[in-house]
Amino acid sequence: MNLNSKKLTIPDLISVGVFTAIYFVLVTIATFSCALLPGVGNILLPAVAALISGSVYMLLAAKLQKFGGISIMGLVMGLFFFMSGHFVLSFAANIVCGVLADWVASRSQYRSKKVLLASYVIFSYGLTGPILPLWFMKDAYIANLTARGKDAAYIDTLFAPINNGSFVAAIAAILVCAVLGGLFGQRMMKKHFEKAGIVA
Template identity: 70%
Template sequence: MTASNSPVDNTTQTSNHNPGKPAKSGKLEVADLITIGVFAALYFVMVCVATLMSTLFTGGFGSIFLPAIAALISGCVYMLLAARLGKFGGITVMGMVIGLFLFISGHFVLSFIASIVFPVAADLIARAGKYKSKVLLLASYVVFSYGLTGPILPLWFMKDAYIASLQARGKDAAYIDGVFANVNTGTFFISMAAILVCAIIGGWFGQKMMKKHFIKAGIV
């Protein structure tokens, strides 16, 4: 006769099913925060590169199109974070870290608010697909990319306060006129549309890079 499996046998079989791979906790842990910090630093580098590119190649439109350029080149960082972490909070914290830096560096409080609202919304969208749905991750990245609009929205919606801020920092009338030379209703809609298009392209490219290089290399 064949003996039936004892509770000990079942426990052994269960433990051998995924050896060395404890179940993921749904909460952020210390190791997760370190991972988020690394990716936040990488994203910050991408924002700095986007700032340089917008200054060099878009002339007087530099700050207006900075979020779009950042969205175009940061897709890999975002998709890799979502794949590595797979928990709610990572996207939110990364966005808030960048927003906090912008706020501390002298931007309006609106820059920090945008860096909370849009990343939280992006995190919720990604979580709806369990951080695995390509469509929802792409939509999430598009929403996240609008988190960088905080520093430029006051150009259109808080013009007087923005001018007062520049004057308090010692900027002359010629400089202020240059800042607002291309700020109008048309450039507002163009800049918002540019973020949408660039985020779709950047997110799609990030997903392609994930599949082609990072997954095959065992990074995720």
């Protein structure tokens, strides 16, 4: 199969739109779930989303098997975060991780479980975009929150767990949860994988 000759068709784009919408819903569920954990909820969002979204990602890869679908999903998520008031880093992280994940998956022509798992791990780091400013753009983040009317108590609670240790923990949690979520997704999509010719 020559991936370079395979263009995304209108039905393909519709499928990407459907899977992106489902992924968005799962990220929203993860967001509300993390909101129940004051202070640490924000930094856990990417990990929780990675844990529950593996099936959607794997099914998209199995159904499409063309470069572009994963990239578009990352682009749409990045645009959503940016348009909803997050820093430009939220857009950059999603699109960079989306395109890189798509490229990695394409190296096996979307037919290797191990490569698809690695691809999903990379894609999952796209959701670090909205939280990275907590560590690396603290002053700008605080100014943004203040401009949006957030009080000092809210800001103090938000930044209480922000340190080098929590950064390492957040990055590690994404890795673990993405692997678990990806493996679960592959198990759930076993029949689709077999039909698509995806192997170990």
